[in-house]
Amino acid sequence: MSTDHLEVAQPDHRPRPRHRAVWVLALLATVGLLAGACSSGSSTTSTATTVAGGASGSVIHVPADHPTIQSAVNAASPGDLILISPGIYHEAVDVTTDYLDLRGIDRNTVILDGTFQFENGVRVLGAKGVAVENMTARNYTNNGFFWTGVEGYRGSYLTSFRTGNYGLYAFDSTKGQFDHSYASGSPDAGVYIGQCQPCDAVIDTVTSEHNGLGYSGTNSGGNLTIVNSIFRHNRAGVVPNSGSYEQCYPERKTTIVGNVVYDNNQADTPAIDVALLAMGNGILVAGGRQNDIERNLVYDHERTGIGLVPFPEEDANDKVPTSEQMERPCSDQKHDPTPDPKSAGTVIWPAADNQVLDNVVSGSGLGDLAFGDLSGEGPASENNCFSGNTFTTSAPTDIETVAPCTGTGSGDPKAGSLDLAALIASERPPAGDYKVTPEPPAQPNMPDAATAPARPATDVPMAVDLAAIAVPTKPTDG
Amino acid sequence: MTPAGNQPMSSNRRLLLLTVGTALVMVALIVVSAVVNGGRGATTASQAPDLSSRVASIHTGPQGTVPQFVVKCAFSHTAPDDPIVHPGMPGMSHSHDFFGNRGTDASSTAATLAGGATSCTKQSDTAAYWAPTLSDHGQPVTPLGLVAYYRPAPGVDPTTIEPFPAGLMMIAGDSMAEGPQPVEIASWTCGTSSDLQVAPPTCPPEAPLRARLTFPDCWDGVHLDSDDHHTHVTFSNDGTCPAGFPVTMPQLTVTVRYPISGAGHDLTLASGPTFTIHSDFFNTWDQSELTKLVDLCLHRGVVCNVASNRAEDEPQQAS
Numbered sequence: 138m139s140t141d142h143l144e145v146a147q148p149d150h151r152p153r154p155r156h157r158a159v160w161v162l163a164l165l166a167t168v169g170l171l172a173g174a175c176s177s178g179s180s181t182t183s184t185a186t187t188v189a190g191g192a193s194g195s196v197i198h199v200p201a202d203h204p205t206i207q208s209a210v211n212a213a214s215p216g217d218l219i220l221i222s223p224g225i226y227h228e229a230v231d232v233t234t235d236y237l238d239l240r241g242i243d244r245n246t247v248i249l250d251g252t253f254q255f256e257n258g259v260r261v262l263g264a265k266g267v268a269v270e271n272m273t274a275r276n277y278t279n280n281g282f283f284w285t286g287v288e289g290y291r292g293s294y295l296t297s298f299r300t301g302n303y304g305l306y307a308f309d310s311t312k313g314q315f316d317h318s319y320a321s322g323s324p325d326a327g328v329y330i331g332q333c334q335p336c337d338a339v340i341d342t343v344t345s346e347h348n349g350l351g352y353s354g355t356n357s358g359g360n361l362t363i364v365n366s367i368f369r370h371n372r373a374g375v376v377p378n379s380g381s382y383e384q385c386y387p388e389r390k391t392t393i394v395g396n397v398v399y400d401n402n403q404a405d406t407p408a409i410d411v412a413l414l415a416m417g418n419g420i421l422v423a424g425g426r427q428n429d430i431e432r433n434l435v436y437d438h439e440r441t442g443i444g445l446v447p448f449p450e451e452d453a454n455d456k457v458p459t460s461e462q463m464e465r466p467c468s469d470q471k472h473d474p475t476p477d478p479k480s481a482g483t484v485i486w487p488a489a490d491n492q493v494l495d496n497v498v499s500g501s502g503l504g505d506l507a508f509g510d511l512s513g514e515g516p517a518s519e520n521n522c523f524s525g526n527t528f529t530t531s532a533p534t535d536i537e538t539v540a541p542c543t544g545t546g547s548g549d550p551k552a553g554s555l556d557l558a559a560l561i562a563s564e565r566p567p568a569g570d571y572k573v574t575p576e577p578p579a580q581p582n583m584p585d586a587a588t589a590p591a592r593p594a595t596d597v598p599m600a601v602d603l604a605a606i607a608v609p610t611k612p613t614d615g
Numbered sequence: 616m617t618p619a620g621n622q623p624m625s626s627n628r629r630l631l632l633l634t635v636g637t638a639l640v641m642v643a644l645i646v647v648s649a650v651v652n653g654g655r656g657a658t659t660a661s662q663a664p665d666l667s668s669r670v671a672s673i674h675t676g677p678q679g680t681v682p683q684f685v686v687k688c689a690f691s692h693t694a695p696d697d698p699i700v701h702p703g704m705p706g707m708s709h710s711h712d713f714f715g716n717r718g719t720d721a722s723s724t725a726a727t728l729a730g731g732a733t734s735c736t737k738q739s740d741t742a743a744y745w746a747p748t749l750s751d752h753g754q755p756v757t758p759l760g761l762v763a764y765y766r767p768a769p770g771v772d773p774t775t776i777e778p779f780p781a782g783l784m785m786i787a788g789d790s791m792a793e794g795p796q797p798v799e800i801a802s803w804t805c806g807t808s809s810d811l812q813v814a815p816p817t818c819p820p821e822a823p824l825r826a827r828l829t830f831p832d833c834w835d836g837v838h839l840d841s842d843d844h845h846t847h848v849t850f851s852n853d854g855t856c857p858a859g860f861p862v863t864m865p866q867l868t869v870t871v872r873y874p875i876s877g878a879g880h881d882l883t884l885a886s887g888p889t890f891t892i893h894s895d896f897f898n899t900w901d902q903s904e905l906t907k908l909v910d911l912c913l914h915r916g917v918v919c920n921v922a923s924n925r926a927e928d929e930p931q932q933a934s
Contacts, residue, residue, distance in 0.1 A: 231911055254738055263915040278736050279920070286682075286917030301736075309679060309918055332679050382807050383921060384679035410821065451819045452808035454676050475676035478810040 194591060196220055206230045206239065206249070206259075213237050218591035221247050221272065229255035229277070235265040236593035241272030242586050244294050245579045251277035253572060258282055258297070265289045268594040271583040275299050276572070280306045281320065288312050291594035294583040298322045299574050303329045304348070309384075309467075313338040314598040317581070320345045322574025324407035326353035327371070332385050334467040335359025339598035346370040347403060347574050349412025356383055358390040358428070359466075362601050367397045369615065372408050373415035374401040374435075378423035378448050379486040381455040381476075385467035387486055388425035395606035398435045398442075399615050407571035416440070416565050417502070424448030424486025426463070432608045435498040440560065441507040442498035442528070445488035445521050447557075453484035485511060489519040492542050497527040497608050504532035508540070509557040515550020516540035671799045671850040672769045673829050673868065675809035678921050682773050683766035684912040685920035688714040688735035690758045693748055696721035699784045699844055699895050709790075709885035710748035712871070714761040716899060719743040725782035728899035735763075739904030743897040746826060746871050747790065747885040759823070759872040762922045766913065768832045768866035770854025773913045775863050778905045779898040784840040785848050787828035787869070788893030790886040801892045802827045804870075807922070815875070815882050815889055824875040828894040830867040833860035865913060869894050 194216030201222070203209035207230050209219045215236040223246035230249070232239070239259060241247030249258040249272065258274030258281045261267045266289035273296040274281035281297025283306045284290040290313035297304035297320045304320025304327040307313050311333050320327030320343070327345030329352070330338055336357050343366040345351040351368030352375045354361070368374040375398060379387035398419040408416070415421050417439035422428055424447055435442040455476035462470070487510065498505035505528035508516035515533060516523065522542035523531075533539055534553035539546045583589075674681060690712060697708035698721055705721040713719045718731040723743065733741045744763065749756045767773040788801030795813035796802075802811035806822025818824045831848035833856035838847035849860055856863050871894070875882070882889050898905075912919035 233911065233915060256737065260919075262911050262919070263917045285919060286915070308921070381677050384677045386677070452805045452810060452822050454807075454809050471680050475674075475809070478675065478808055 194218070196591070198222065199226075200224065210234065210237065210239070215266075216591060216593065220587070223247055225250050227252060227255075229257050230259045232259065232261040232267050233264050234267075236267065236595065237264070238268045238270070238591040238593050239272075240268075240270045240583070240586060244271045244296060244582045244586075245273060247272040249274040249277075251275070253278055256280070258300075261285070261287055261290065263287060266594045267291075268293065268592055270294050270592075271586045273297070275576075277301065280304070282306065284308070284310045284313065286310060289594045289597055290314070291316075291592075291597050293317050294581070294586075295319070296577060296580050297327075298577055299571055301571060303327070304345070305329070305343075307338070308332055311335070311337050312597055313594065314341070315339075315343055316341045316599070317583070318343050319577060319580050321347040321577055322407065322571050323348045324409050324412065324568060324571050326350040326376075328352045329354060330361060331355045331357050332383050332467065332471075333357050333359070333361075334385050334389070334470070336361040337598060338362070339364070339601055341365050341599065341601065343367070344369075347406050348372070349406055349408035349568070350374075350376045350415065351398070351401065352376065353378065353411070354388060354391065355380055356385040356388050356467075358388050358425070361390065362392045362394070362598075362603070363396060364392075364394050364601055364603070364606060365396065365609070367612070368401065368419075369397070369399050370403045370406075371401045372403055372406050372412040373418045373421055374398040374438075375420045376411070376415050376418070376423055377425045377428065378411065379425055380448065380450050381453045381481065381484065382450070384471035386455070387457065387463070388422075389427045389463060391425065392429045392431075392603065393420060393433060394429070394431045394603055395609055396433045397609050397612060397615065398433055400437045402437075402439045404566040405569045407574070408568040413565045413568065414561065418442075418444050419498070419501070420444070421446065422488050422491055424450075425488060425491065427490045429492055429494070430496065431492075431494045431603075432606060433496045433498075434609050434611065435496060435501075435505075436611075437500040439502045441503050441532070441555075442501040442505040443493055443496060443526075444504070444507040444509065444555075445491050445493070445516065446507075446509040446555075446560075447488060447511060448486040450484045450486060452478070453481040454478050456481050456484060457486060487519050488521060491521045493521075493523045493526060494542060495525040495608070499527075499529060501530060503555065503560070504530050504536075506530075506536050507532040507555045508536065509555035509560065511557060513551055513554060515554070517546045517550065670797050671829050671831075671866075672852065673799045673866070674764075674766060674769060675811070678807075679918055681766050681769075682913045682916045683764055683918055683920065684908050685765070685922045686735050686737045686740045686763045687922060688733070688740070688744065688761045688763065690714060690760055691717045691719070691734040693755070694720060697745075697895070698723040698743070698897065699786065699840065710755070711745040711885070711895075712748050712758050714744040714746075714758075714871075716741050716743040716897075719745065719897070723897070725897075725899050728897065730901075731899075737904075739901040742900045744869060744894065746828070746869075746894045747891070749826075749873055749875075750883050750885070751875065752881045753883075756873055756875065759874055762870045762872070764868045764870075764922070765865040765908070766868075768851045768854070771832070771851055771863060771866070772854065773916055776865055776909055776913050777862055778902070778909045779864050779867075779900070780834065780839065780862075781898060781900075781902045782839045783834070783848075783898040784844065784896070785830055786844050786893055786895050787830040787867075788891075790891050790893045792887075792891050792893075795890050796892070800829050801890075803889065803892070805876075807870075813890060815880070817878050818876045820876045822876075824873045825870040826873075826892045826894075827868065827870045828892065830869075830894075830896055832864045832866040833857065834862040834864055835860050836862045865909065867896060869896075
């Protein structure tokens with residue numbers, strides 16, 4: 138899918154001699170063992186998991202050493218840094234070599250452009266520890282930056298806009314990190330991590346706007362942490378969900394802390410069906426379980442600020458697994474015998490065992506805090522709880538009395554409950570065209586991009602001190 | 616990920632299907648000898664494919680277990696043409712809906728289709744796909760599009776798969792069927808559900824009607840077509856191609872999506888009753904790109920695309 142068409146004049150960089158040695162690989166393995174032995178975690182710190190150590194190999198310059206990113210990738214060995222000069226690259230780059238670092242010298246002027254002909258800006262297929270950083274991808278029919286079937290991945294200082302599916306996308310992948318990145322103009326999600334359990338991944342300091350969904354993760358979770366990020370002006374903000382159309386259902390154990398989530402009512406974004414359905418909600422757990430939603434600032438939503446709702450799946454492939462089955466990792470679960478679809482029918486994925494703590498939520502049309510179910514028995518019936526939040530409205534009324542996180546609830550769980558049928562049935566503006574999403578403003582560069590050594594994704598995800606994260610303040614432009 | 620196959624159908628179910636399939640062959644042999652109709656395909660009794668060996672093991676259930684790549688193609692055009700069954704004879708065929716290569720007609724050859732415009736999201740997929748036109752109460756239904764899944768058949772070692780040879784022609788399902796076909800090969804369903812039916816079920820609006828066809832994945836290594844358009848290819852069994860079919864190819868499953876949901880429909884196909892559902896595939900991919908995808912996705916054992924109910928966005932119709 139790559140082309141040789143390069144729009145910029147090529148700087149006069151002479152090919153450099155490349156010093157590649159077996160010891161690099163040996164060092165990678167050795168450091169990996171040491172780092173693995175030193176990693177630690179606690180109840181409030183996400184566990185940093187190390188797949189292999191880091192060491193730098195050769196530096197390959199594009200276009201000086203190789204005219205295209207793809208040709209540089211094809212020539213690279215594990216540990217190499219591919220350093221890309223400013224230019225517009227009409228390429229779809231496929232990466233199958235472990236432990237590469239693909240880096241733009243300038244995030245805003247190193248641009249991969251798919252011209253709506255190519256599917257993915259950068260796609261990493263089963264290669265371990267590949268980092269992509271400090272560049273822009275735009276105008277791709279599928280995704281901006283995509284990792285599939287990998288252990289170890291990192292996307293840092295990336296900008297993605299106008300993509301047919303996702304901006305930053307990890308599928309069936311573990312031990313990863315998206316940080317300091319920006320995504321807009323996807324009908325599905327700007328940022329997506331799906332089909333992993335445990336995912337062992339972190340999303341930190343990301344801005345996602347003008348998408349169908351700011352964040353989505355189908356059937357993901359397990360040491361999956363979303364922190365310090367901004368989700369705004371999407372159809373819906375942060376929407377983890379479950380479904381048996383892909384493996385490793387249900388979504389569970391995602392930690393969402395310290396994010397700013399506002400004005401996710403945007404009627405002119407592109408949108409898939411789920412985004413249309415979820416429109417006007419800030420953080421919406423659609424059929425997910427055991428999620429922790431803490432200390433987020435959430436405001437100005439036409440429907441709910443933080444909502445926990447069931448996800449109805451028509452003609453499902455399988456039933457909801459038992460609690461014991463849910464304890465198994467995705468790597469086992471996905472090889473289970475194929476279920477008999479005739480036994481499933483329409484499956485209701487309940488929102489269960491979620492806790493919503495210490496968030497600051499305001500300006501929501503149907504409830505700052507909300508729980509919806511089809512039985513009307515209320516949030517506590519599925520062991521969901523709400524405590525310590527700053528809010529004005531809730532559905533049901535007095536939700537923190539009905540379903541507190543400590544002690545036993547009291548009050549009427551049916552009073553002022555969320556009218557799910559009306560919520561689902563109401564009209565939505567039709568989806569817009571992802572191809573016309575406005576170009577985002579310039580985004581901050583990675584420090585020392587031109588000189589920093591290679592950083593393959595060997596020390597991912599980063600450790601996050603959750604306890605140190607306070608409710609964020611309102612942004613000046615929000 | 617570790618490549619592995621979804622479990623094929625249970626042995627009881629397979630036994631039942633084999634029995635049904637054998638009965639169908641006997642019925643077909645009796646009936647086909649009396650029916651030689653240009654509009655229904657020019658197969659004669661002596662050329663009738665041996666359906667008893669044509670029970671495929673297929674993937675059902677959630678996607679995401681086995682490696683795959685997926686192509687979504689918009690509806691391209693309708694014509695009474697069939698470049699496999701009635702080559703060079705425009706207007707001779709029952710009505711077909713075409714997907715993929717926009718130039719497909721009765722006179723198409725691998726050479727004329729190569730490099731043509733495509734209705735698919737993957738620009739390199741210039742292959743031709745077609746299926747009989749569906750009608751509702753006698754009125755043709757314009758399909759929403761086609762999704763083509765390329766993956767190893769259950770049990771097949773993905774690293775052994777070779778791309779379809781350039782110019783390969785093959786047919787999934789039987790346009791001459793006189794009764795229900797094995798659902799593994801030719802079925803109807805709602806959305807991406809694995810609940811495969813011999814007749815179109817009543818579907819919810821969120822998951823409208825699809826026809827689902829699975830093509831053979833074993834090739835004789837010599838012939839790009841055969842007199843009956845079937846005998847040069849066959850299905851693997853438990854991950855192995857039978858003797859005489861040395862080349863293991865991807866298992867191609869296509870779903871043709873229709874804007875049909877709810878009750879009150881009266882559905883027929885241009886080939887006859889809805890159990891005559893079938894589909895044709897003419898491999899005129901950009902062969903080097905097809906080879907690359909087989910390598911990158913199937914040999915490497917990764918999911919390169921997922922198609923599901925949550926992403927029903929259509930490719931642009933404009934050419």
